[in-house]
Every structure is written in C-alpha cells, then in structure tokens.
Amino acid sequence: MSGTAANIARIEGAGKIDRTRPLAFTFNGRKLQGYAGDTLASALLANGIHLVARSFKYHRPRGMLTAGNEEPNALVQLERGPYTEPNLRATEIELYEGLDASSVNCFPNVQFDLRAINGLASSILVAGFYNKTFMWPKGFWKKVYEPALRAAAGLGVAPDSPDPDTYDRMHWHCDVLVVGAGPAGLSASLQAGRRGVRTVIVEEAPEAGGSLLQRPATIDGVAGTEWASKAFAELDAMPNVLFLCRTSVFGYYDHNYLMAVEHRTDHLGPGRSPGVARKRLWHFRAKRVVLATGAHERPIVFGNNDLPGIVLANAACTYATRYGVSLGKCGVAFVNNDHGFALALETQAVARNIAMIIDPRPDPDDALVKRAAALGVRVLCNSVIATAHGWNRVSSVDICPTRGTGLARLECDHVLVSGGLNPAVHLYSQAPGKLRYDANLACFLPDQCIQTVEVAGALNARFSLDSALEDGALAGKRTLHTLGQAVDAGAPAEAKDELHILPVWSVQAQLGLKLPGKHFVDYQNDVTEADILLASREGFRSVEHTKRYTTTGMATDQGKTSNVIGLAILAASLGKPIPEVGTTTFRPPFTPVTFGAIAGRDRGSLSDPVRTTPMHAWHVDNGAVFEDVGQWKRPWYFPKPGEDLHAAVARETKALRTTAGVMDATTLGKIDIQGADAAEFLNRVYTNAWTKLAVGSCRYGVMCRPDGMVMDDGVTARLADDRFLMTTTTGNAARVLDWLEEWLQTEWPELEVYCTTVTEQWATTAVVGPNARKILKALAPDMDFSNAAFPFMTFREGVVAGLAARVFRISFNGELSYEINVPSWHGLALWRAVIEAGKPHGLTPYGTETMHVARAEKGYIIIGQETDGTVTPQDVGLEWAVSKQKDFIGKRSFSRSDTARAGRKQLVGLLPQDKAFVAPEGSHLVASPERSTFDPRLGSPSIGHITSSYYSPNLESAFALALIANGRAMHGKTVYCSQGSGLKPMTVTDPVFIDKEGKRRDGID
Amino acid sequence: MLQIDCPWCGMREEMEFSYGGQAHVAYPKDPHAVSDEDWAQYLFMRDNPKGLFLERWVHSQGCRRWFNVERHTVTHEITAVYKPGEPPPAAKP
Amino acid sequence: MQRFSFANLVRNSLSGHAHWKPFWRDAAPKQKYDAIIVGGGGHGLATAYYLAKNHGITNVAVLEKGWIGGGNTGRNTTIIRSNYLWNESGALYEHSLKLWEGLNEDLNINLMFSQRGVINLAHNQADVRESIRRVEANRLNGIDGEWLTPEQVKEFCPIIDISRTARYPVLGATLQRRGGTARHDTVAWGFARAADNLGVDIIQNCEVTGILREGGRVTGVRTTRGTIMAEKIGVVAAGHTSVVAAMADIRLPLQSHPLQALVSEPIKPIHPCVVMSNAVHVYLSQSDKGELVIGAGIDTFNSYSQRGSFHVIEHQMAALIELFPIFSRVRMLRTWGGIVDVCPDASPIVSKTPVKGLFLNCGWGTGGFKATPGSGWVFAHTIATGEPHPLNAAFALDRFSSGALIDEHGAAAVAH
Amino acid sequence: MTASTDRVSPLENWTARFAAASATPVQFSIREVAFATHINLRVDAAAFGAKVRAVLGCDLPVVANTWTTGGECSAIWLGPDEWLVVAPDGRNESFCADLRTALSGVHHAVTDLSANRTMLEIAGSDARVALAKGCPLDLHGSAFKPPQSAQSLLAKSQVLLQCVDANPVIRVFVRNSFAAYVAEWLLDAAAELAASRNLDTPRIANRLA
C-alpha cells in the first residue's frame, strides 16, 4: 500500500507532519499508514475514516468531534495483551510505528453494532429509566436485570495481566509554575525565565505553541509556530527553567501544590524504552502559579449533531493546518461567533473545502465576511442548522432561518461547529477559585481565588493572539512583582476581547420548534436535550441534581464540551439566568490519570518497607517461616523438614520448658529515658509506681490512654537514678515514643526528661528455659548468673561471648530467661555464638508462635490480642500493677459508671473438655447449650470470646485465654465454645496454667 | 496538600507532619475532682469550628517538635504558627 | 404518587415523557411544623419518611442548605453491610440491612441494591483473629457471615492477587453475601419522593443558622429562608453537626474530616463483588455503569472543605495495585471528598440532648450510608416518642460520660 | 564461648550492587559508610554549648537544619535541643562518658546510637534527582547545600540528609531496619535515571544543580 494512496484525505503541502517518516499502524484490524507528527485521530481521518466509535447507551456511530483532550467520542482500546489500555482518546494518541488500536464498546464491530438496537428503545431508555423499572418480579433484579445492565455497561477492557511498565515520581519546588505553553503561557514564562527565577512550564502537548500549532499566525514577523519554537528553545536553554512537554497538570491542591503526569514513552510505542518509566508523576510546590490553559470550543445542539463528520471548527482547522488533513470535499460551518467564523475561514484557506458558513447572527464581523467572499465561502446569516442526516456519516443538513420557518436541505460531507468558547477554568476552579459568568462572552471566567495564582490568555478571555501575548506578559510581570522582583506590574488591561457571540445553546430551543433527530448535549453518555428537560420536569432542578439524574458531564471527558450547554438548557427551562444555575464542581483529575502512574514506584518490594533484624539472614538460612508484625518480618516458627506449624511449635514449646529456647526479640521497642524527672514521668504514664525501683532493677508496666483503656505494656529497667530503658511492644514502638513526646512537650514541659529511641541500637537475643543459665555461663564465664547475684527482674552489664552486653533477667514465659542486648552490629555474631553454646543444652530456636503459646501458658497478655482498646488493666487481671496512691494517665476514667461496673468482661483461662480441641482464636462463648443461637428477643447469646488458643505439649491439652462477662466469678464453670460444627464444652480457669507459684523462673542455680 | 511552617524547620510538606487535634485542651488540674461529665468534656468533646481553628501539629518526620497552628478549616489557609506555651494569635496584644 | 413500573415507563414514552411529575414538591417553608429535620441527606429524609409512615407525624419539614443528597449521601462509595462487631452495632446495622432488602418495594423505586457480597481481607495473623471474632459475633447476632480461605477468596474474586509473596498477602477474608452496594443518589431521591407523598415538605436552599430555645427547650430554627417554628428538631447534618449543635451551645465528641473517594473510567465488568481491606486501606467495587468505585483514606486534619490531599490517594493507589495488579493501566476519572463526622469510638450518636425537643443523629463518620433506612427508622422513633428505640438506646450521648463506648474501630476502621 | 568481634553492617551484602550502580557512565555513586560513632545529644546549647565544645571540639549548630564540624566531630541539628554527633568509629564510649561528665548536673541526655543507623553516601549530578523522586524537600542546589541537613521522608522511610558537598555529596542516614529498603529504593531510582540518560536525565539533573 503506498502512503499517498492510503492517505486520501491529506492536503498536499499542508501540515506539520513529517512526510519523510511514514508509520504503519492498525485500526480495528485494518492496516493503515500515517506519518510522524500525526495523532491516531489525524491519521485515521487522513485515511478517510470518520466512524471510529460507538456511544455508551445507544451505540450510535461516532467520529472525532475535537482534536484534543476534550474529545468525548473517539475512545479506543490501545494495544493488546499486557500493554492494552482502555478508553484512550484517539485525538491524544501520538502515532508510532506498529500502533494497534480498536474501537471500544461495540459488537461485532464499529461499522455494524448490534447494540445499536438500543437506539430503537431510546424512547424508553431516557434519563433515570432504570430507577423506574426492573423491580418486578423481585428475584429478577439480581439474576436477570442487573447482569444484563452490567454487561451492557463499561467501555474498554482492563488488561488481564500485570502491567509490564514502570512508573516514576518527582518532587519539584519552584518560584513560578506556568501551566500551558500557548502564546499566553510562553510570554509569561519568558518574563519569569529571563528574570532568573526558578520557573517550570508544563505543557500537555508534545511541543510548545498551543493554539499557534492549530492555526496560522504571525508574531514578530515570523510564523507563530516558529515563534513558539524559538521561545521554547530560549526557555529550555535556561538553567533556571524546566520545560516539560507531554505533561498534563491534573490537579491544583492546597498551598499551590499542583500534580502533573508526564507521558514519557507512550509516543514511542510499548516496550521500546526498557528501564525508562512510562509515566512520571510530578509533585510541584510553587510559590506562584500562572494558569494559561486556553479555552475549549463548544458545540451547538441540533438534531443528530453527533453524526461522524460533524466536528468543532477548531478541530477542523487543526486537522487542516497541523496535520494536513481535509475532513471532506464539501463542508459547511455552523458558527455563532467571530472566533469560530475565523476558524472556518482558516480551514478553508488550507483545505479549500468549506462551501458555506451558516450563522444565526444578523451581523458577523465585516472583515470576516469580506474574507469569506474572497475565499469563495458563502455566508448565510440569520440561519441555523436544524438537523443533520446521514448513516454512519453526515450527508446533509437542514438549514433553517432563525425567524420564520422552512427548511432547506444542503448536501455536505462534514460540518464545522462553533458555539462559543469555554475558558479552561478547570484547574483554577479546583484551586479553588470562584467563577463568574460573562453574558457578553457567554462563558464562565476566573474571578477570585484564595491562592496566589494569575490567569492569562484565552483562559482570561483574551481570545485574540495579540491580547493573549500581552496578557501573558502582564501575568508574568505581576507574578514577578509579587515575588519581590523589581518589575513594573503595570495596570491590568481593562478591555476584554469581543467574541460577538449570539448564544445558541440548542437550536430547538432557539427556534421554539420540535425538530427531528436526537439532540445531544453529552455525547459520550448519550444525554440529550430531552433528558435535561425531563430531569427539570421531574424536579431535578439543581444543576447538581440534573447532572446526577442525566449523567451529563460524568463521562470520561467530564463534560468539557457539554457541561456549559447542559446548564444553559437547564437554566432556560427554569427561566433562570445562567449564573443562578451555576456550574457543577470541577474536580481532579483534569484528564484521566493511569492508576499505575499514581502508585508510581511504590510497587512490589518498594511498596512498603520490609523491616528485618540483624539476625534475619540466619533465620532465612535456617528455614524460618515469617510472620508480618507491622512492617517487621519476624520468625513465626522454625520448621524441621516435614513439620507443619503445629508440629514445629509443639517441639519448640517443649524445648523451651524442658531444655532451652532462643528467640530474636530485637523488634521490641526500646526508649532511653533520661533526666532528673524520669521516674516522675514514668509514674505519670504507667499505672504503677516507679520512684522506688532500684538502679539495676526492672519492672513490668502498663500504660493506659486517658480513657483508662490499656494502650501498651513492657518491662522498664532503671539504668541510673535519672535514666530508664523502657521497652514497648513491637507494633506500638513508634506510637509509644510519640505518645511520650506529646505529653512531655505539650502537657508537662516542666519535667526534665528526654526520650530517645534506641530500638535499633540494640539486638536482643532471649535465651529461655531450664538450661538457660548453663548456656549463659558458657557464654559469659566472667559473669555471675546465680539467683543471688543476678536475681529475677534485674540486669547486669558484662561481656557475653566476648562482646560487651547488657543482660536482662526478665521473662515473658515463666522460665528462667535472659535477654542479651548487644549493639546491633554484633547481633548476628552473638546469635551465632548463643546457638553454638546452646548445642550441648538442647537450645532450640523458636518464633513468635511459640512465644505466644509459652506466655499464654502463664496467662501473660499480648497487647492487641487480649486487649482491643476496650479493656482496662483490671479487666485483664493487672490490678496489681495499678497504683492506688498516685495519679496517672487514665486513672480518672476507672471510676466512670461503665468502667467501674461489676461484670465487665474479664480475662480467664479455658480448658476444653476435649483436650484435643484447639478453639479457633476469635471464637465466641455461650453460657449454656440451651441458649446458643441468636434469639430475636434476647439477642446474641455470646458471653465473650477467645483471645488466644493453642495446644500445649506441656499441659498435654489445648487451652485458651478468653474475655468473658464476669469471668473471674466463673472459675470452675463450664462454658461452650460456639464454633462452626457445634458447641464444645470448656472449663473456666485461672489464666495461669503453668507454675502458678512462679518457681520455674529461677531455674536451678 | 498543606505546606506547614514548622517554627523550627520552616516550610515543609504536610507528609512530614502528624495532626494532633484541637490545641489548648487543658488537662484538668485535679481530674479526680471533676464530674464524669466534665471528664468526658476533657476526654472527648472538642471544638470543631467551620472557620479558624487552633490546632496542634507535630513535625514527626522532622524535628519531632509539637507546635500550634491557626488554620481555616474551609480554605485551609494557615494564618499563624506558634510554639507550645506561646499565646494564640487572638490573645496576642 | 405516580407509580414507577415498566408499564408506566412504556406508557409515558408514548407521550415523550411529558407527564412525569416531580419526585418531590419544591415546598416553601410554612411558619410552623410538628417536627423539623435539619439536613436533607439520606438519614434526614429517611427520618422524615418514617416519622410520617410509622408514627403518622406528617407535618414535617426537611431543611436542606443545598440540594438534597448533596452531602455524604451523594459522595459515598455505597458499601452496604451489617457485619459489625458489637451486639449493639450488629442489631442496628442488621435492622437497616433488612430494610434495604425490601426498600425498592416500600419506596417504589429501583435503588439498584446489588447484594454482590462484601469481603474484608485479612493480611496478617492479627487480622485473621479479628476477622473470625467478628464473623462469629455476627453469626450469634443472626447476621450472615463466613470466613473464607485464600483459595475461596480467589474463587469469589478471581482478580485478586493471593500469592503468599505479595507485600500484603491474603490470609483469608470474611464474606457477607447479603452485603453489597446501592445507587446513592437514588436513595435520597427515593426517600424524598416517598416522604413528600406522605405530606412532608422538602425545603432546599434553606440553611439553618440558629436554634431558638426557651426555658431549655427548642421552639424553632432560624434559617436563610426565615424563622420556622417546631417543638421537635432532629439534627441530621453529618459533617456539619458540630456547627449546628453549637447553635444550641452543645459541644460534641465529633471531628469533621475530609474523606476522599474516586472512580475510574468505566470498563467492562471485571470485579464481581466488594473488596475491603482495612489494613492497606482499599475499598473497591464496580458500579453498574462500569467504573471502579474506590474509597480513599481520611485526611487527618479537621476540614469543612470537600477535598483532601493527594498523597492520600497516592497511598491508596499503591495499595490497590498491590492487591489488583491488573488495574495498573486503568485510569482515574474523578476524585472528590465528603466531610465526615468522626466519633471517638467510630460509632454513631442517635440521641436526645440536654435541650428538650432537640435530637441528634450524627457521628456516622465514614460508614453511615449502609445505615440510612435503619437510622431513619430509629431516629423517627426517638423524635416521635421522645425516647430512644431499643436499637439506638446504646448510642446515646451519655456513653461518653459513663464510658460505655461502642468501639467499632476494628470493624469500621476507615470503613465504608 | 566467644563470638566474632567483626561487626556486620546492615548493607554488608550490598557492596557489589553499589559498585555496579556507581560504575561509569552514570552520574551517580552510592556506598555505605558503616561503623561510625553516632551520639544523640540533647541539651540546652545556648547555655551549655561551651561544655560540649570542650569535649567534642565542635560547636553545636544553632541554626536549624545545618551541621558544623570541628575536631574529630561533626554535629548535625536535629531539633532545637537535639543533635546527632558523628565522629570516627570507636569514639562512642569515650565521648559519651566525657559528655556525661561535662554535663553532669545539667539537664541533658547522651545516647550512643552508633549501631542504630547506617549511612549511605550518594554523589554525582544525578544524586539530587534520585532523591527528588521520593523526598518532598527542596533539593535544588541553591536550597540544599553545605552546611545544610534535613530530616524528612525518602519514599516511606524517615531519613536524615546531610549535604557534605555542593557537587553534590549527600549522606543519607537511615535506621538499620529501613536500610535495605532505602538502598533498594535508591538503586531503583538510579537505574531509572541511567535508563533515561538519553531522554531527560541530564536536563533534569542540570535544573536541580
């Protein structure tokens, strides 16, 4: 296939495409060709393809309406397999070699779509129809109606495999951020750039120029495009300027924080830039912002205004001047303003295919009319297009005078429409800035904003090139001025450009006639003028209600071409002025943003830090199975070949009570508390008293929230008179430190206390069990481990395995137990030495599961397992640790009526009558088999739940801890675990199962 | 996405801070002397104005200092930043 | 009331739908009502409906400062379930779920209530424990609930990544099959239509600016549309409750925060149920129209602006893509925020107040859409009789003094 | 029974990957600087800075987010009454003891954190860009230069950054358990910059210089 033959609609010599670089691509399976510089849309049009999509509801044939990001119709599925991407706009896709796209939401194909049958039922499928039906028979909704509705919905398809691409993120600070590199944005940027301030210019298009790329212009004696490339070159060469093209600012957040997404490799085709992140999410923090985002042209509503071949005037001009594409042989333009009029003429100048301009105004600008004559274009004033006709493409239009009747049919193969301009106020409005309606220009304009932002160019209703340039420069100067630069900001120019617009929102309404065909407002969601009028009739009179009832503006284009028309039609139906109806809310993103780009580099192993201890490598080498505790990976158990969790834990637990076990306890939080008031501070945060704790000794402490509920616990050692080392639970380490700081800094600044986290300074190895002392002796021959010299709840400093260490004699399992702390860089070496030294003594490494079993055998609680934020120290049997004398955080709450109530849930032990029955943790308990199910009159039969449950090889029985109502009074009673298959009787016991007298912790000297 | 002027570190991004709720909620002098209702006032009841609000922040990823902020809860504009112990802006002469 | 049915729809299509009546009358305020409801969200409208329907009190006005349903009712991710932990919550939410199951017929409107099943994922041992605790509590409260193994999760929702090496491995999930979603806006409109039909005045663009009191009881409200008298006033203003309560000098344990949500562009059906993960903050369903509806996190600071910070959404997306890698190339279409009124125990307040005749229904925070009918039901009872319904007795204001909080952080989290 | 007294740093096994990532032609280098003396010091510097100086030979910087150097030490500002003193390996015990003695009777806290963190040193013109991918600070050469330091976030880890040379050489202090994450993250960032060398990396790096 030869390039020229295929590109039947190319205009010889026109456009900025590179005709030396033909590109092959595929659309709906057809092999086609375009050129470098084309978009998919322009290449399709060059190949004479107008019908590219089907609409959402009625599956009507659709073609390109626009040439930019506001496109409602031309959605395609780009590429296949893992690279496939749904719902992309053909008007935004830069063509590359091998591109493969297809139409979305049509079956079997876009030419002939069976679902177009919906169009026949369109008189029923009006706005909100589904609210009124599908209710009968009742069961049908779930089984029949809903699945059918859902199957019909949706546009493109999501990939079915993970994304092969990567994404990136960047934080950037600047003095001035300019959004939009059209004439206004460029001239603002030149001001800022030349002054040397840190400037960023962000432009969505592949190159600078904005509207200069879309229509012929001359600036300073050179072509507009040349001026733009020069401006770009100058700015891009400045070290203080970052110029980003292919980057769309999509959100304007607080304090001048703007988000943008840069499309870095899409234009190269998938998989062609290995290692390069496909998109980059930019986080901008700008001192000042200049918005120069231009304006979107909007259509006019007339009959069948959605037929392929009917395009915006700006789009037609762009296709002709930028891409050298003619939209047909015989076009007519329907414009109601000078701007659109001019665009039609500019199109004619290049494409030579515009036969007539139809204008409802009596008096279009004289100069324009003369130019039309010179270009051979007929001008028909006081007229409108009433209805378009055609099958898959417009073939004729009915023309009607604005006053009087009588339709004249005019053959044509495309139609240019311009119903006025909508300044692109999206970002401004997000800022949030207030808008104001300008009746002369028939558009909403930026008015006031709480952030420091300037607007310029078409966004600021400077619609002509000269005034856009001037306005941009002024905005630049004003910005510099507010940054403290010695720049004369000048007075803001008063005069706005005239558009000479005669607002025609809907031809039907204008003429006061009912016209044939469908009159579309929102193309993608198939919302017609009739739908809006229906909504208004049914009471949906707030613009927000109308939006939601009809779905106007809720499609993937977010109503860039439709919203203002919709609200104007609503206003007319209510007899209200447009500003009284107002706009709906503009929300981020300005254009859709890929989820992957937002997730950025937070994927896989980088999605969340995995924290490990210095001994981690040993655990991995020795087959540990890990458990996630917050971000930490902790060994859960160490299975031997063939062992499952239960077998391994049974072995580990047994070892710990009969020989010895070793555990990595590094993850426990450690806080070094220093200062003259350290003891007083602990008195206030812990429920028990600290003043009398001797140096060298340790004590268990519980801390509560002010509401009296247990927050954390741990053992704290007194290192010196004015120095304590507090330990916290692994999961709460950071929270407790923050908590301490909060009280110190905000409530008790008078206390002389400093807290420093030392969690990671120390690696902690716990050696536990009857043989622990022997192992320690072997490791630290110079230390005295006798009970007398080194009693329970004390610590000693010494040399262990040749390393300086702190050894704590504390126990979370009732056994003789030593926790050896060494600087973390020695952690692995110490661990290895302990393992070596333990070999003759049956030392067995164990994980968190065994730790849990062993502590539960002793009735020790775990924060977050026995407690859940609703449990007081008294509830879990810790009243012995609650001081009656002093005050502490939370104490006051204990006397509240519910907190002081008898019969609260209390911690108990449970022994199943079937010793093999390990109740699932979380199971509930009932008091009797008679009342074990839900009774609507009495409610739930639950008296509490099981917090911990294990099999204990030491007890040779399963056992559990539970919180049950009035539990302490129930020792000896039978309760029933209500679980899955039935009720299992369990005996309520004291929560301490092993060694109630506490003899084991001293071991044998 | 707020930008907060830490009284020590200067302008930093919201991500570096943690929020601490209403400022100047005084801990009762003698908690045991107040009624359950008044204790509930201290524990749970908070001002929640639509407009200027005195609130606490901590520069948790930075200097770890707590401080107070006056911020508008609709516009999010920050109108004052001051250290603990300093009087709120309205109270300043 | 003009009945909604297929036959009626077809009949109206013949006349070009020219004869449909408004869903509700655009009422102008009268001088006096028997009861005033402040706030035209789902809860307020449901309250008015049940006041009229269950208690025969029809001289009622719903005062809405903007447009009805424009608050959180119109901006939530529409997840409906009743599998809360504590008995009090279970009973209240389950009552609501039962009402949902007959609401289309009751209101004669299709609320698109879709019982597609809600799963809550467990990612670590602690989650597993808490999940089982909740499922079992639900079962004993007569609420359906199941525990799913990872393989069963995969079967129920095939697109989820359950590999054990995932950063957030799926160790199982709870499933409530009767849970699902509904069309949020239609809920407000449906209640409005039904309440209006029973005589309730729905008054929009009417902001309450003051609460009139005499001798410790309410006598009426000042509004932007004049003073309106009533001896019973129910405040159902969600995020704005503190502001309204302050008009009667009441301080509440509420903080208002922005909660964000977002939708993707519509895609063909791919996601069969509702998936929630408290641990990684993912809440995801696919709407009838094809968008993925995703709840993001709550902004930590107090705010009355219906927008939040973007880093909340970034965090959200990262978690989502870890669980659902195939969504990486789907695109975010729109984000928005609502103002949620968060209570310290993540449970609502439906209560009398120290001011006679003034009642509060608030604190639903991030999860009250599901409760809309149930909340209206019990609040109507409370207003009509002056005493709480048994289902909301525990949700009174005095629990903050007594300490009898109903801590649903586990089951609610940033929940929906 | 004695253990090896060789110390293990959190990133001990990363040397080869660091070297590979630092090989030309990239404008980025990374290495771990393990085993130094790190002391967290809290005291009122205005009143007692001289006592500290007498021990360390170094002034405590009073300007927020800066560092000073003197004698064998450098002192990095962490908070209005908090510093990280960095000194050659092995000086931890003596400095801690001497500081305690010098400050006895004065409200202070001296905490040896030498094994608490490790330090990554990154350099080269891409270093700022690599950090900017995950750090919300203004890292522009005019805004972050010696003697500046800052505590902030790098992706999801808390870090302390110290700019030791404008060229730049930047030290990233990170807690042990986050070190692997931060290292992986930095290598990933650098690899992306290297892969994008022909696209935009130099342009962006220039704009941050």
Ligand SMILES: Cc1cc2nc3c(=O)[nH]c(=O)nc-3n(C[C@H](O)[C@H](O)[C@H](O)COP(=O)(O)OP(=O)(O)OC[C@H]3O[C@@H](n4cnc5c(N)ncnc54)[C@H](O)[C@@H]3O)c2cc1C
């Ligand atoms: C993003 C998001 C996601 C959520 N997801 C879920 C979910 O998945 N499932 C779930 O169950 N819940 C969810 N929720 C919570 C749920 O939306 C709310 O709990 C529920 O909708 C509250 O209903 P309401 O009627 O009380 O409040 P609203 O709908 O907010 O109604 C309150 C009304 O009071 C009006 N008002 C306020 N002040 C005044 C005044 N002075 N005068 C007159 N009128 C006034 C407001 O304008 C508003 O219309 C979510 C919330 C948000 C924001």
Ligand SMILES: NC(=O)c1ccc[n+]([C@@H]2O[C@H](COP(=O)([O-])OP(=O)(O)OC[C@H]3O[C@@H](n4cnc5c(N)ncnc54)[C@H](O)[C@@H]3O)[C@@H](O)[C@H]2O)c1
């Ligand atoms: N729709 C039209 O074609 C139209 C309408 C009025 C005026 N004009 C012409 O436009 C000129 C006015 O210049 P101008 O500079 O104000 O507008 P412009 O349209 O020339 O430039 C705006 C630029 O901003 C970019 N942009 C918009 N939103 C963006 C975002 N969110 N992120 C990144 N980039 C974004 C666009 O891609 C475009 O390049 C005049 O010459 C006038 O003749 C054109």
Ligand SMILES: Cc1cc2nc3c(=O)[nH]c(=O)nc-3n(C[C@H](O)[C@H](O)[C@H](O)COP(=O)(O)O)c2cc1C
């Ligand atoms: C469940 C649900 C689905 C939504 N789907 C869409 C949608 O498909 N398209 C859209 O533009 N907005 C959608 N929205 C968002 C609304 O447009 C709107 O943003 C939201 O109701 C908040 O209102 P506001 O943005 O006007 O403040 C949806 C909202 C909800 C709650």
Ligand SMILES: [Zn+2]
């Ligand atoms: Zn700070």
